[in-house]
Amino acid sequence: MTSLSPIGGHVSVTGGLAKGGLRYAADIGAEMIQVFVTNPRGWALAAGTPAQDAELLASGMLSFVHAPYLVNMGSPTPETLEKSVATVRHNLLRGHAIGAKGVVIHTGSAVSQSRDAALRQLHEHLLPLLEEIPDDGPDLLLEPMAGQGGMLCATVQDLEPYLAALDWHPKAGVCLDTCHAFSAGHDLSTSEGVKETLDALHAVAPGRLKLIHANDSKDTLASRKDRHENIGAGHIGAAPFAEMLRHPAVAGVPFCIETPGGAEKHREDVDTLKKLRDT
Template identity: 75%
Template sequence: MSTGNAIGGHVLVAGGLATGGLRYAAEIGAEMAQVFVTNPRGWALNEGNAAEDAKLRAADLPVYVHANYLINFGSPTEATLENSIASVRHTLRRGREVGALGVVVHTGSAVSQPREAAFRQLRDHLLPLLEEIPDDGPDLLLEPMAGQGQMLCATVQDLGPYLSALEWHPKAGVCLDTCHAFAAGHDLSTPEGVRETFDALHAVAPGRLKLIHANDSKDVLGAKKDRHENIGAGHIGAQGFAEIMRHPAVAGVPLCIETPGKADKHREDIDLLKKLRG
């Protein structure tokens, strides 16, 4: 069985990024934490608080940042593309300021334009941002989506052309969301499906898996619907998560819940994952 998987969650930060975030992490028993550093559903680029940033850097807790949900480097809309560039650059800077190990960004959609044009935009606009990341800066973690619409990356195999458009840049990592992967057709509810999925991930992008968003699925396999469920209460099931943590490609990779509910439910999910970890 793989060992060393820190298990935590996306934390609520009422009362300050570090003060509130660390309090919530302790309340739910988190061994790692994911935070927003700006409004995830708006383009405003909020500046941080130096004192709060210092507290988060000093905490004995691995930290990850989730970027704005609106970011889309495949969009044919110029304003969306310009805002996406500014938002990723800002979030990477804020990630360095809080000591984050990675910044998670959704892989986006071609919307109404040809996929080839969307991939050219990735190369032209996201690759330069990767080049700006210093050696000690956070990796940019690409999160494949559930497969709805004209998504550029949903299956593990889709990571190949996506990373190729970014010239396999060393600062480009992967954040795999279990609900998204299940919705896209990867059967994470069975030992065979887990093995096939993570074997394929290792073959396509060896060593690039840096974070797992551990979310059960409200919907059936291949539904292409991004609806998270609490661990063990959805169609992946508790045993699926136990199998995921047994796969060699997952050794040492943190698991971060983004499940429904508040602190009591989040603690239950984290406690169950810890139990399944063994």
């Protein structure tokens, strides 16, 4: 029997990582959660609260961590690179403390340097962080972007040189964002496009898909714009998510919404995905 994908979302941790996060998860009917363990838009590294960490760990809730948006391991700016390394290391340590299965990072941009130089930089600075992860620690999940600017990774095919730069390390996994993939040119609005995209991902990185960010898109195919929409309210539509949930490469892979709105909208999105999964 095919393993069912847990469905949940990125949750608010207002009131505490465990107290706020688990409360929000209950409000939206989440079977898994994704959290920030530090300010997503800054470099300050929050130490966390051991009691909250222990409570979240004891809850048994399947969890993932999303690293701050400023992280760019491909940056040519030494200060940004140094802070990115420190931030990823910190998020991996915090993820281990709460029992997270993965820490998501955006795959970054070469900015003003060449793609080859940026990939060499990944080998020099990101690969050592992968080596530091203990066997029972979280995977580092690479999230391709929508294709803006000098992004190192947008299509699933872009993952091949990226993973090669990391020596195909076993702790390097993939987080596929459906809005990003659609905006980068993968037509996830059709059953054929869903199959083609997931088949290609499995061919490039078999067994490495560990998380799906389930987001509809406010913008059209290949727009290169990163604007998420609620499930079924955008240009992807609801039905293709059922196709994704049935694809063999996605068996058991958690689906995490990062959609607009508060708890009511998030509950609707989680419910929609559960119905598509369970029918």
